[in-house]
């Protein structure tokens with residue numbers, strides 16, 4: 001049986017696949033548009049195309065796939081994909097599975113990101129870690145006792161939709177005061193605009209912060225405090241040892257300079273020592289590598 005496995009990162013716009021060997025070394029990689037507007041058969045064909053292209057004619061023995069939302073096995077359905085509703089079609093995964101002829105393991109895409117970052121940065125040091133991915137939105141992967149923790153329905157770790165102010169900003173999920181309504185890339189940008197400033201991205205607001213702009217300073221002071229509180233909530237709830245921060249917004253150095261202090265002040269109870277905030281390392285590769293790790297676990301090469 002082949003030692004190679006495939007990882008697939010299914011997004012709403014693009015689908016990417018990679019082939020890894022048993023040492024987690026990259027053997028091949030491909031990315032194409034997923035074309036959901038062309039219907040489910042087109043999507044399946046595009047997924048199969050990237051898998052074959054990444055394999056480059058070599059054999060493989062399992063496929064791991066990260067997808068938005070949560071896949072429930074018994075229903076053979078992915079739930080919670082409002083931006084690409086066609087993925088919620090019952091039987092979508094069976095359609096793919098029937099054509100693959102090797103085991104297919106499906107996991108939430110943010111869990112795959114978290115998993116890859118955990119192995120890249122701190123699996124040798126820590127066993128209780130939350131990976132928080134902040135881009136346009138927010139995603140999470142929770143590792144407890146060295147294992148990806150899914151919860152009863154696969155939805156564990158969603159700290160961005162825990163509230164820090166029940167009268168606060170309206171979140172896309174319908175609740176008020178969620179962390180995501182303040183700290184995602186789009187929320188940072190919107191909050192800055194609401195201060196009467198131009199609507200610009202987080203990196204540009206950070207440039208203004210460095211130049212001493214009073215609105216940018218206020219925005220980042222508040223945001224670092226909030227991030228410290230929300231991370232402290234997670235640390236206290238799960239007794240975590242570290243937080244990994246990834247995604248586009250995680251590139252701003254201010255989080256690593258200021259959030260640990262707020263986090264430390266808000267911790268409760270037992271002595272814990274420093275809770276490091278670790279910058280993610282894998283960038284764009286995290287999703288597809290994390291998906292391949294699911295396949296390596298299936299083969300008994302990785303344990304988590």
Ligand SMILES: [Zn+2]
Nearest residue numbers: 161171173178
């Ligand atoms: Zn929310």
